[in-house]
Amino acid sequence: xxxxxxxxxxxxxxxxxxxxxxxxxxRASREFxxxxxxxDRLKLSDGQIAHASDNREEISRAxxxxxxxxxxxxxxxxxxxxPGVFAMAAAVCEAVENGxxxxxxxxxxxxxxxxxxxxxxxxxxxxxxxxxCAISLSDNLKPWGLVERRLDAASQAGFVIALYNPxxxxxxxxxxxxxxxxxxxxxxxxxxxxxxxxxxxxxxxxIVPLGQARPESADMATCIIVGxxxxxTIERTGRRPLVxxxxxxxxxxR
Amino acid sequence: xxxxxxxxxxxxxxxxxxxxxxxxxxRASREFxxxxxxxDRLKLSDGQIAHASDNREEISRAxxxxxxxxxxxxxxxxxxxxPGVFAMAAAVCEAVENGxxxxxxxxxxxxxxxxxxxxxxxxxxxxxxxxxCAISLSDNLKPWGLVERRLDAASQAGFVIALYNPxxxxxxxxxxxxxxxxxxxxxxxxxxxxxxxxxxxxxxxxIVPLGQARPESADMATCIIVGxxxxxTIERTGRRPLVxxxxxxxxxxR
Numbered sequence: 001x002x003x004x005x006x007x008x009x010x011x012x013x014x015x016x017x018x019x020x021x022x023x024x025x026x027r028a029s030r031e032f033x034x035x036x037x038x039x040d041r042l043k044l045s046d047g048q049i050a051h052a053s054d055n056r057e058e059i060s061r062a063x064x065x066x067x068x069x070x071x072x073x074x075x076x077x078x079x080x081x082x083p084g085v086f087a088m089a090a091a092v093c094e095a096v097e098n099g100x101x102x103x104x105x106x107x108x109x110x111x112x113x114x115x116x117x118x119x120x121x122x123x124x125x126x127x128x129x130x131x132x133c134a135i136s137l138s139d140n141l142k143p144w145g146l147v148e149r150r151l152d153a154a155s156q157a158g159f160v161i162a163l164y165n166p167x168x169x170x171x172x173x174x175x176x177x178x179x180x181x182x183x184x185x186x187x188x189x190x191x192x193x194x195x196x197x198x199x200x201x202x203x204x205x206x207i208v209p210l211g212q213a214r215p216e217s218a219d220m221a222t223c224i225i226v227g228x229x230x231x232x233t234i235e236r237t238g239r240r241p242l243v244x245x246x247x248x249x250x251x252x253x254r
Numbered sequence: 255x256x257x258x259x260x261x262x263x264x265x266x267x268x269x270x271x272x273x274x275x276x277x278x279x280x281r282a283s284r285e286f287x288x289x290x291x292x293x294d295r296l297k298l299s300d301g302q303i304a305h306a307s308d309n310r311e312e313i314s315r316a317x318x319x320x321x322x323x324x325x326x327x328x329x330x331x332x333x334x335x336x337p338g339v340f341a342m343a344a345a346v347c348e349a350v351e352n353g354x355x356x357x358x359x360x361x362x363x364x365x366x367x368x369x370x371x372x373x374x375x376x377x378x379x380x381x382x383x384x385x386x387c388a389i390s391l392s393d394n395l396k397p398w399g400l401v402e403r404r405l406d407a408a409s410q411a412g413f414v415i416a417l418y419n420p421x422x423x424x425x426x427x428x429x430x431x432x433x434x435x436x437x438x439x440x441x442x443x444x445x446x447x448x449x450x451x452x453x454x455x456x457x458x459x460x461i462v463p464l465g466q467a468r469p470e471s472a473d474m475a476t477c478i479i480v481g482x483x484x485x486x487t488i489e490r491t492g493r494r495p496l497v498x499x500x501x502x503x504x505x506x507x508r
Binding site for chain 1: 403504
């Protein structure tokens with residue numbers, strides 16, 4: 001009989017934001033597959049084994065985990081944030097679809113988590129308070145032209161935009177291009193939130209107008225939220241401003 | 255000195271999906287403001303007081319909580335899911351902006367949670383595995399024409415779409431109209447997931463092709479995920495199919 005496979009979301013990085021469901025799933029698993037910084041967050045006990053792999057080896061990692069589950073081991077694939085948002089759940093499904101038939105018999109349990117944009121939004125106010133979208137800026141798996149088309153469609157239709165995977169050493173120019181593109185569709189005063197390590201001691205939240213947003217403010221662990229033309233900023237004395245998108249919108253909104 | 259105000263996300267409804275951070279914030283609060291079904295989830299102790307209000311009284315609820323916080327009481331405004339996604343965080347910001355100046359001095363802490371689309375996606379596979387958006391179908395606060403424009407923009411640009419607030423007694427026709435609109439832009443075979451009470455004992459997950467999606471499958475507590483033209487279904491014997499959107503996309507994707 002095959003083992004179970006848990007695809008676990010560990011949340012944004014703060015232990016207080018790991019759900020009890022995720023904690024139980026970690027306890028129930030014997031082998032763990034994931035990107036090393038996520039595995040390092042686990043407090044494993046004797047007999048639990050971590051298999052670290054590189055950030056970009058998602059399919060081979062999923063296959064390795066499915067193989068061990070098929071051999072009867074209870075395994076976990078771990079992601080930061082939520083496993084279903086630009087993370088391992090889709091890679092596991094893809095590996096199941098293309099893998100041996102018996103992998104379809106494996107009991108797969110996805111354990112949702114707090115994804116980065118929710119943690120960043122919480123620290124900034126309520127920027128996602130109205131219709132919004134999430135776009136990965138990585139062009140490793142889709143052509144850059146499609147990213148630009150989506151940035152246009154979303155900003156022109158009045159969606160707030162959360163940008164995942166904004167920048168990396170191998171992808172240095174995409175975020176600058178994205179800001180440029182968005183400046184063509186949105187007022188220069190539109191609030192942009194750079195959120196890194198939200199809710200952790202090393203948290204860094206920066207709020208700037210789109211006209212002044214620079215790629216240098218982000219690294220690969222940053223989630224960026226770009227407001228719509230309706231997004232507002234409330235200044236406060238001695239506190240970070242509150243950025244929020246009202247629940248209402250007028251027809252003219254774009 | 256004013257009290258603190260917590261805006262707490264209780265997750266989709268399963269106690270195992272409430273973060274420890276939310277549990278701590280509940281313990282720290284003395285008065286609670288929210289829609290009754292959410293307040294009913296709390297296990298309050300003596301001396302903690304719940305003020306229930308109706309679903310549509312968001313601004314007056316936010317004002318009542320801010321008033322008590324300004325009087326020195328530690329208060330909590332509770333939402334299901336995540337408070338920043340079509341929930342109370344934006345209403346609290348709006349009340350702060352339009353309220354007395356001293357409300358800007360109140361320490362406001364948003365506690366993020368697992369929002370409905372993440373819980374539903376987890377149970378279905380990985381439908382949100384690629385770029386996606388979230389749209390509230392309620393036209394109480396925005397004109398219906400804008401909703402249709404956003405449905406078109408998102409489906410034509412290849413976003414997976416999560417629909418919040420799909421239907422209610424006062425808004426019976428909007429969901430049918432939305433499906434009709436989406437059928438104009440997407441193949442009839444596009445998977446649609448109706449998710450209700452995801453992760454709870456009374457969970458109901460229904461997966462149908464867009465061509466057969468009917469508003470009767472939803473109620474006001476349902477979150478609906480409509481795939482893109484890239485979203486795939488993996489059939490499994492004796493298990494629910496896995497619905498996922500691949501991490502990659504080709505230029506032609508729409």
